[in-house]
Amino acid sequence: MRILVLLAVLTLSWAGAAQARYYDDVIASGVIHIGAYKDFPPYSFERDGAPVGVDIEIGQRIAEAFGVKMEVHWITPDESLEDDLRNNVWKGHYLDKDEKDPLAAKHLADVMMRVPYDREYAFKRDDQGLLVNDQVVLFGPYQRERWQVAFDSEKLDRVGTVAVFQYHPIGVEIDSLPDFYLTSAFGGRMRKNTHHYFSNSEAFAAMQAGEVDAVMGMRAEVDWQIGQAGNPRYKLAENGFPTMGKQQWDIGMAVSQRYRQLGNEVDVVVEKLIRSGEIEKIYARYNLRYELPGLYQDVAQ
Structure with a gap:
């Protein structure tokens, strides 16, 4: 009986849990929700009530390539990146619930911007040896910071x-x-x-x-x-930082691990933007220096 009850609870939780969306669902809806950090210039912020910034413009290019409208899913940083991914990509925040379904969050991002593209972080394990980020896919590096x-x-x-x-x-x-x-x-x-x-x-x-x-x-x-x-x-300044360890890192995106196809389609769009020089132009409009992420530097060499 305990096993049957547990299975029923797990089934109910899975059915009601907040989900991002499949690629086909995004296209059919006519809208893609781009997750970007709030009040984080020059990457993502508001000017005269309108969303602007590097990540916002890249999100707009993704939406245009898909033939849909972009809606910004504003992200308020939590205590850790793991929290941000959980709250905004694959589960939802416990305070952000749908009144009709208390197990489901009202809002999730289809794609989250400005996530470290780092193999070590992607395969990070907790103190029990379990993968910390097994519910998300980190992909699409578009900048080196x-x-x-x-x-x-x-x-x-x-x-x-x-x-x-x-x-x-x-x-x-x-x-x-x-x-x-x-x-x-x-x-x-x-x-x-x-x-x-x-x-x-x-x-x-x-x-x-x-x-x-x-x-x-x-x-x-x-x-x-x-x-x-x-x-x-x-x-x-032009100085380095002795003994600091990692002094540069690549920035990419994240989607729920269930929606890899969406990530693959976004990746294709972003690669075209990088190779055409469009992303570098976006950075230049904000008076920022742009550096290719390591993936493209390796190919260029």
Whole structure:
């Protein structure tokens, strides 16, 4: 009896669980839901009430290639990427429920943008040896990202090494990799000069206000902020980050593992956008440097 009850519960849960959609269902509906992080310039944000940004424009190109309309599924970051994938791609958030079906979420993204395209992460296992990301497919790398330092040239002549921040204050987003790096590298000698902010944009604003002499963040974010500032006093450093480990990574997309065909079709579209130079043009419109992901660099070589 217990087995029958358990099977019934599992069957009910599976039937009612929130699902993304098959490729044919997306085409038939005339709409594709593109998942993008909220308030995350220059990748995805709102301007005058309309969604804009690099990831939004790529999503629009995908929709155009499919002959459907794009609707943005805004993602608010949770505690981890695993949470974001679960809440927005394959299961749904427990607070986002359909009133008619308490087991199903109202909203899921058909495709989620800005997910690390990383084999090690894709096959990450938990403490019991089980795959953490077995419910999603990570695919379609479309950009290589790096860490970048920007500095106020009226405070610093140059940044040839991060060791200069033993003597000059630098702003970082709290709990980010730059935060951990600058507070621990070189025996913690930069810790006292590492100032914490809720976002990279707040750190840059602090540099403009004279609170810090530099900022460290993702290259595209820093490029965007320098472009928005429009002041030649803010310059890009060319230093590396000794002992940091991975300093560059590829960005791709994610779909539910049940809808691999949708991912395959999106992958074809994005590859054409990369090879035609269209994605590089999108980045240029936001004053961002574009770097091919490793998959395409390897082919080019």
